[in-house]
Amino acid sequence: MESSQHQRRGGSVPRSPSQTPRSNDKSVRDLRSGDSNSSSKHDKDKGVNVQVILRCRPLSADEMRIHTPVVISCNENRREVCAVQNIANKQIDRTFLFDKVFGPSSQQKELFELAVSPIVNEVLQGYNCTIFAYGQTGTGKTYTMEGGARKKNGEFPSDAGAIPRAVKQIFDILEAQNAEYNMKVTFLELYNEEIADLLAPEETPKFIDDKSKKPIALMEDGKGGVFVRGLEEELVTTANEIYKILEKGSAKRRTAETLLNKQSSRSHSIFSITIHIKECTPEGEEMIKCGKLNLVDLAGSENISRSGAREGRAREAGEINKSLLTLGRVINALVEHSGHVPYRDSKLTRLLRDSLGGKTKTCIIATISPSIHCLEETLSTLDYAHRAKNIRNKPEINQKxxxxxxxxxxxxxxxxxxxxxxxxxxxxxxxIPRDRYLLEEAEKKAMAEKIERMELVSESKEKQITELQELYNSQQLLTADLSDKLEKTEKKLGQTENALFDLEDKHRQANATIKEKEFLISNLLKSEKALVGHAFELRAELENAASDVSDLFAKIERKDKIEDGNKALIQRFQSQLTQQLEILHKTVAASVTQQEQQLKDMEEDMQSFVSTKSEATEELRGRLGKLKDTYGSGIRALDNIALKLDGNSKSTFGDLNSEVSKHSRDLEDLLKELLLKLMLYLMTFKVVFTIKKRS
Ligand SMILES: Nc1ncnc2c1ncn2[C@@H]1O[C@H](COP(=O)(O)OP(=O)(O)OP(=O)(O)O)[C@@H](O)[C@H]1O
Missing domain, CATH: 1.20.5 (Single alpha-helices involved in coiled-coils or other helix-helix interfaces)
Known part of the structure; x- marks a missing residue:
């Protein structure tokens, strides 16, 4: 810990941020670990694509209030972003694939852990890494990089961006490893192709527009790289110090923007963290491992003319365009593998040269808005970012x-x-150190010679130009004359051509009209013929119909007459029926009374008949009783006789037998007569009873 303190307190500033140790420094031993060595070898051979991450911000409260339509959909699992476009009333979907996609609901922590944290680990392994935030103004570049401000109590906010989280992670890891290290940061702003130091003390110029102050220079380091002369490097020992530095720098950037009355951020900012970590070889030799992290918040990528840059600000717009356009051109050249990559055309690309096609590990976070109003810019960002995916870097661990x-x-x-x-x-x-002085002097001399040569060339070219100008003037006169004639002839020709065109047009129209009319006439004749045929048919049908109608009228007349006759008949029938009914009614009434009378009489008759018959029956019953008695006594007498004669001769038996049969026959006849009489009575009684019952 003691030595760690010493290392940090020592404030040793090994190199300026742009002078990060280079791998081609052959005097330094490479003590990289086996793993990183092999991965580095692999990277060296094949190269590693720039990682491109896409982040879509949510709709702002204002956008939600006015129900701004959303045209972007993100599929984080499939790493796809889909933009819905409406071209000539046709819906066209464009889908882009990225290394990682973060939708509107993604959180700062999530983005950091999945995208930035692995890069921070690589910085601690000794790589140089760069993270760019690229996108239209207001899409969340600064939010992604810096995020929300620290809370008043110094607490870490949940919306803290990539920079404070990266810083925290670096300190956490180094403290956990109990490593001896030193860390320094720089924070610069590139505005109007001029560099401003956001960490400089107050007296240093804040605005590059301030011509009285000398701007910070970007110098060649003689090894193909660049360094920023006079840039403040702050040595930091705690995460809190970095937050303060970040806040100070951001505040400076914001104040400058406000004073320049800017609607959008037009400057690029580069926050760099350089870490030197002490390591000991097994032989006990002390080695220094170095890693660097550049966090770049680019200016709004939108069309400058649309963001309001006009006249006075033309330079500003042009210069910003220059940086972003050069960045685009560098990306194109790298993707297309064209021989010349125009790094030197802008300060931004000079500063970030190593991050684009160099030995640095690079990640681009492209930010977009989901709103329909930003669709054009969003598509441009998506195209740009998608293209950048093809850049190949060859990352190398910095030599220890x-x-x-x-x-x-x-x-x-x-x-x-x-x-x-x-x-x-x-x-x-x-x-200026002697070797650099000599180098610069040599460069100056070479430049002066070059200028001299160019002046000579320019002089001869000027002469040529004057000669050509004279020739041009005389040719101009000749041309003017000829042009005049040509113009007149052309005019006439034009008029004649016009007249001819008119005539041809009219002729064509007349021909067309004639053809149309002929066609119409033939059609009319055909329809006339058809109409005459139809007319004949109709006439025949009409005649038939007329005769049918007259028949119908005759039938109707006959029918009317019959109906009249029927009516009279019905009336007569009605009156006759009424009369007949009356008569019938009377007859029925008389018959009913008569029948009632008859019934009454019959009842009386029946009563007298019944009483007579009951007397007769009584008498008959008496007679029968008597007959019974007679018969019984006869039988008994016969029995007696039979008994008397039983033992006598059988000769008398026949007499007796005939006597018996004679008696039996008499008796039988008497019984038959009685039975007939009884039957007659019963029938008569039955008839009378039925008539009575019906009445
Ligand atoms: N992912 C997000 N989640 C929530 N809010 C966001 C998100 N991204 C951006 N914002 C909000 O949108 C607004 C604009 O974001 P920011 O200032 O970061 O945009 P910018 O791209 O940096 O713009 P400029 O180019 O002008 O600097 C801010 O209020 C920010 O809080």
Whole structure:
């Protein structure tokens, strides 16, 4: 811990941020671990594509209030973004595939953990890494990079962006490893192709527009790289210090924007963290591992003319365009593998050269809005980001430096700084180390020679131009004359051509009209013939119909007559029926009374008959009783006789037998007569009873 403290407190500033140690420094031993070595080899051979992440912000409260239509849909699992476009009333969907996609509901933590945290780990392994935020103004570049401000109590906000989270992760890991390290940060702004230091003390110019102050220069480091001369590097020991620096720098950027009355962010900002970590080899030699993280918040990518840049700001727009356009051109050149990559055309691409096609690991976070009103810019961002996916970098771990080499570097740096301080104190210019001075002088000389050569060429070219100008003038006169004639002839020709065109047109129209009319006439004749045929048929049908109608009228007349006759008949029949009914009614009434009378009489008759018959019956019953008695006595007498004669001769038996049969026959006849009489009575009684019952 002691040595760690010392390392940090020592404030040793090994190199300026742009002078990150280079792998081609052959004097330094490579002590990379096996893993990273193999992955580095792999990266070296094949190259690694720039990672492109797409983030779509949610609709703002205002957009939601006015129900802004959404035209973007994100599928995070399939890593797809779909834009719905309406071209000439046709709906066209365009789908883009990215390395990672974060939809409107994605949180800062999620984006950091999935996209930024692995990059931070690589920085700690010794890689240089760059994260760009690219997109239209207001789509969330700054939100993604910086996020919400720290809470008043210093608490970490939930919407903290990639920078504060990366810083926290770096400190957490280094503290957990109990590593000896030092960390320094720079924060610069590129505006109007000029660099401003966002960490500079107040007296340093805030605005590059302030011509009285000398802008910060971007210098070649003589090894193909660049460094920013005079850029403040702040040594930081805690995450809190970085937050303060970030807040200070962002506030400075915002104030500048407000003073310039800007609607959108037109500057690019680059926040760089450089970490030096001390490691010991098994032999006990102290090595320094270095990693660097650049976090770049680019200016709004929208069309400058649309964002309101006019006249006075033309330069600003042009310059910003220049940086973004050059960035686009660099990307195109890298993707198309064209020989010349125009890094030198803008400061942005000069500063980030190593991140585009170099040894740095690069990630681009493209931010878009889901709103229909931003569709054009969104599609442009999607195309741009999609194209950038094809850039291949060849990331390499920075070579570890021996402490002694580092010390040497530091001593020369201290010496340079001392000379600079001296020069500043003496106010006799600035200090430049001898080798750089010689290099710059040689460059200057070469440039002067080049200018001289160019001036000579320019002189001869000017001469040529004057000759050509004279020739051009005389040709111009000739041409004017000829042009005049040509013009007149052309006019006449034009008129004649017009007249001819008119005539041809009229002729064509007349021909067409004649054809049309002929066609109409033939059609009319055909229809006339057809009509005459129809007329004949109709006439015959009409005649038939007329005769049918007259028949119908005769039938109707006959029918009317019959109906009249029928009516009279019905009336007669009705009156006759009424009379007949009356008579019938009377007859029925008389018959009913008569029948009643007859019934009464019959009843009386029946009563007298019944009483007579009951007397007769009584008499008959008496007679029968008597007859019975007689018969019984006869039988008994016969029995007696039979008994008397039983033992006598059988000769008398026949007499007796005949006597018996005679008696039996008599008796039988008497019984038959009685039975007949009884039957007669019963029938008579039955008839009378039935008549009575019916009445
Ligand atoms: N993913 C998101 N979730 C919630 N709010 C967001 C998100 N992205 C952006 N915003 C909000 O949208 C607004 C604009 O975002 P921001 O300022 O980051 O845009 P920008 O792209 O940086 O714009 P400029 O180019 O002008 O700097 C801010 O109020 C921010 O809080």
């Amino acid at each position: 430096m021996m402490k002694s080499a580092l010390m040497k570097d530091l001593y020369s740096e201290i010496d340079r700084l001392r000379q600079e301080v001296y020069a500043a104190r003496e106010k006799n210019g600035i200090y």
